[in-house]
Amino acid sequence: MSIPGVGAITATSFVTAIESPDNFRKSRSVGAWVGLTTRRYQSGEIDYKGHISRRGDHHLRGLLYEAASVILTRSSAESDLRTWGLKLRERIGFKRAAVALARKLAVTMHAMLRDGTLFERGMKASA
Numbered sequence: 857m858s859i860p861g862v863g864a865i866t867a868t869s870f871v872t873a874i875e876s877p878d879n880f881r882k883s884r885s886v887g888a889w890v891g892l893t894t895r896r897y898q899s900g901e902i903d904y905k906g907h908i909s910r911r912g913d914h915h916l917r918g919l920l921y922e923a924a925s926v927i928l929t930r931s932s933a934e935s936d937l938r939t940w941g942l943k944l945r946e947r948i949g950f951k952r953a954a955v956a957l958a959r960k961l962a963v964t965m966h967a968m969l970r971d972g973t974l975f976e977r978g979m980k981a982s983a
Contacts (some may be wrong), residue, residue: 858975859961859968861926862883866919870965873916877970880919890917892959908955917958924957935977937964 873890880886887893891911897904910917928941928950937960945953968975 859922859965860931860935860938862965863923866923867965869916869919870962871969873913874966874969877966880966881969883963883966886962888960889919890959892920892955892962893918903907918956918967920961921954924954924961927957927961928954933977935975937961959976 876882879935880889888909889912891909893909895906895909897906912951916925924941926936928945931938937957940960943955944956947953948956964975967973
């Protein structure tokens with residue numbers, strides 16, 4: 857709950873859905889498990905990145921999207937995560953930036969849960 861925009865409900869839902877941080881070898885795997893990574897279609901010379909896969913827990917995905925929206929719009933606490941999201945919003949639009957930030961939130965929250973650390977506002981957001 858030390859991340860701005862992430863409250864008690866989002867944090868509890870995340871911990872409940874993940875169950876044990878050891879279920880994932882890498883923190884990056886959590887983004888795909890929640891369904892916040894793009895689907896790929898590859899055939900011959902065609903390589904297409906589509907919409908998000910929407911696999912996994914839809915309730916958690918919605919809460920992460922809402923937390924990302926709060927970080928982009930209402931949060932006054934400056935952090936590298938918010939700065940990254942705002943730059944992305946200027947480039948690709950609000951909804952896509954919110955989905956990307958939601959995925960990054962899931963990865964960051966898993967790393968924090970695994971290591972037992974608190975969110976540092978000046979720390980570079982993990983990819």
